[in-house]
Amino acid sequence: MRGPLASCARLDALVEPKLPVKYARTPGYRPSAEENPFNAWYWKTQITGAPTGLLAGKKIAIKDNICVAGVPMMNGSALLEGYMPEIDATIVTRILDAGGTIAGKAACEDLCFSGASHTCATGPILNPHNPRHSAGGSSGGSAALVAAGEVPMAIGGDQGGSIRTPSSWCGIYGLKPTWGLVPTTGSMPISYSVDHCGPMCASTEDVARLLAVIAGHDGYDPRTQLARTGDYLAAVGQGARGLRIGLLKEGFGHPESDPEVDRIVRDAIGSLAGDGATISEVSIPMHYEGPHIWSGIILEGAAEMMLKGYGVGNNVAAYYPLSMQEAFARGMASRLNDASETVKLVLLLGEYLHRHYHNRYHSKAQNLRVLLRDAYDRALRDVDILAMPTIPFTATPLPEADCPRAIYVDRALNMQANTCPFDVSGNPAFTIPCGKKDGLPVGLMLVGRHFEEAQLIRATAAHEARKS
Numbered sequence: 001m002r003g004p005l006a007s008c009a010r011l012d013a014l015v016e017p018k019l020p021v022k023y024a025r026t027p028g029y030r031p032s033a034e035e036n037p038f039n040a041w042y043w044k045t046q047i048t049g050a051p052t053g054l055l056a057g058k059k060i061a062i063k064d065n066i067c068v069a070g071v072p073m074m075n076g077s078a079l080l081e082g083y084m085p086e087i088d089a090t091i092v093t094r095i096l097d098a099g100g101t102i103a104g105k106a107a108c109e110d111l112c113f114s115g116a117s118h119t120c121a122t123g124p125i126l127n128p129h130n131p132r133h134s135a136g137g138s139s140g141g142s143a144a145l146v147a148a149g150e151v152p153m154a155i156g157g158d159q160g161g162s163i164r165t166p167s168s169w170c171g172i173y174g175l176k177p178t179w180g181l182v183p184t185t186g187s188m189p190i191s192y193s194v195d196h197c198g199p200m201c202a203s204t205e206d207v208a209r210l211l212a213v214i215a216g217h218d219g220y221d222p223r224t225q226l227a228r229t230g231d232y233l234a235a236v237g238q239g240a241r242g243l244r245i246g247l248l249k250e251g252f253g254h255p256e257s258d259p260e261v262d263r264i265v266r267d268a269i270g271s272l273a274g275d276g277a278t279i280s281e282v283s284i285p286m287h288y289e290g291p292h293i294w295s296g297i298i299l300e301g302a303a304e305m306m307l308k309g310y311g312v313g314n315n316v317a318a319y320y321p322l323s324m325q326e327a328f329a330r331g332m333a334s335r336l337n338d339a340s341e342t343v344k345l346v347l348l349l350g351e352y353l354h355r356h357y358h359n360r361y362h363s364k365a366q367n368l369r370v371l372l373r374d375a376y377d378r379a380l381r382d383v384d385i386l387a388m389p390t391i392p393f394t395a396t397p398l399p400e401a402d403c404p405r406a407i408y409v410d411r412a413l414n415m416q417a418n419t420c421p422f423d424v425s426g427n428p429a430f431t432i433p434c435g436k437k438d439g440l441p442v443g444l445m446l447v448g449r450h451f452e453e454a455q456l457i458r459a460t461a462a463h464e465a466r467k468s
Contacts, residue, residue: 019087019186019220019319021069023049023096027084028071028104038126038135040144043072044104053099054213058206060095061145061154064105065112066187066197067321068092075188076108076120076138078338079331080311086323089186090221091155091197091214098213103151106141110340111306112157112190114138114412115165115419116396119340124398127170129440133395136166137412142200143170152203153210157187158196159302160294161391161419164431167200168443169395171433173207173460174200178450179426181227182211183218185319188311188328191301192223193366194294194423204432204461208232211453220319230454240462241276243455244383245269245446250287251388254417258393264442265389268434268463275462282383286375290421293372296365297424303350307332307343341405342412373425380427380449385459390431390443391415422447430456432463 028045035044042064049055062068065075067085074080092102110119117125117140125140127133128148135144139156143166146154156163158176167174177198189195199210212232217224247269252262273279305313311328312320339347353361379386392415399411422429427447434444444463448456 016322019090020093021088022093023047025070038128038131038144038148039123040107040125040135040141040148042074042105042107042122042141045071045102047096047102049096049101050099053097054209055095056099058100058153059103059151060100060210061103061106061142061151062092063139063142063154063156064108065157066092066155067324068102068105071105073105074121075111076122077110077331077343078121078335079111080328081121081331083324083327085321087186087321090183090218092186094214100213106139106145106154108141109138111343112138112159112162113302113340113342113346115161115415116412117166118398118408119342119412121338127395129171130395132397133440134169134398134411136169136395138162139200140166143167143172143174146170146172146200146202152201153206154200156198156200158198158423159190159194159298160423161416163196163198163200164390164419164429164443164445165415168390168431169441171441172200172202173204173430173432174198175207175211175430175453175456176422176428177211177215177453178428180223180225181215181229181451181453183221183224185218185220186321188324189313190306191298192305192313192316193301194298196423204457204464205233205236208236208457222317228451230451232454232457235454235457236461238458239275240272240459243277243385243459245272245277245279245385245387245459246282246379246383247279248287248386248388249281249283250285251418254392256392256414256417257389258437260437261389261393261442264435264437265444268444269387271466272459272463275466277459280383282379282386284375284379286372287421289368290372290424291417293365293368294420294424296361297369299346299350300353300359300362302346303354307347307350341408345409369424372421376425376427376447384448384455386447388418388445390418390445392417394437394440394442418445426450428453428456430460432460434463
């Protein structure tokens, strides 16, 4: 062992590259309850970027699983409490280079392992439309801040629906880009093959503007090697004429679906026919298998890469935030019982599958991923866009703090039937507000071909114009 250990000693002596920090800032502060009525901020800052650019004059909230140098980062978890990154994530630098102002860190779920908003270590994130209801997760703080009008733009992450669920439930515009279009360098992942990062905004134009800034190849993220960007801002004004939109039959009528939500979404899709789009019905039975394939991938993927891999995993030729890895390792060793029930579920179940089935289900799910992607690709030869409800029902009530474990977990994970399959397939998926039921927003989700975000922006901008 002497030779390899000598290499470790030499590695300790070498200086590693750091992601750049180009703009001055102060650490900011933790806002008071009066300044944070929806508990959506984790930390407030005022980091000013370049004097001009596509985002000049825009304030942006950054989800708290993304590194901003000199600003505390908790990722919604007691396990990372007290950590302060020394780097700016790639997308943070791109936002500042484009003239944006980082207004702070948006609170999120405990290690992002929830589709609702009650597992954050700093307390539940409240829905601005009804504070007794969930804001959605895991990017709930980002959605609530945009919905409340505190910022026009925010960044979210999505591994099972974590951009689209809170965007749908809070009534804003949220785009999960194609897998590999937006780099995740400098953020805390969950599972390499389903990690996505994207914009959550008050309008389609703001989504297009923010996506234009953050999208594109990054030498530190191998997923972006095949990234193809588009003219997203030009797409805003092109209208829906000529687009072929397919209502996904299997996206409606789930056992948990609210018939009124289905009706509102169908009416919204139908309205695009008035803008020249062609509407038809499409059937993809494989869509029903998407959640099972996703579960096989993410359970072991997250347990091995994020939890046992100390927040970063290994064997990926990417940038590793070493200080974050070490801080998380300390938290795992000393405070694991302070983690949420959903984090414990993933760790225990992932470890069980790993020990007793030797990665069988993760491997089989990864192989089945190809069939799921092919099923969507075949349907998207006959239509340009697939359409369905984002979430089959409106925002659920926040559970009581002392609720039974079964309710706590079910409320965190019961809404992803339509969202998680597209994290597996990697298709771009855009949720837009299309109505309300009992005062709570309903979201319409549009899904396109890989790297054809511009087509989705065309349709959503046309729908937004008709609404206004």
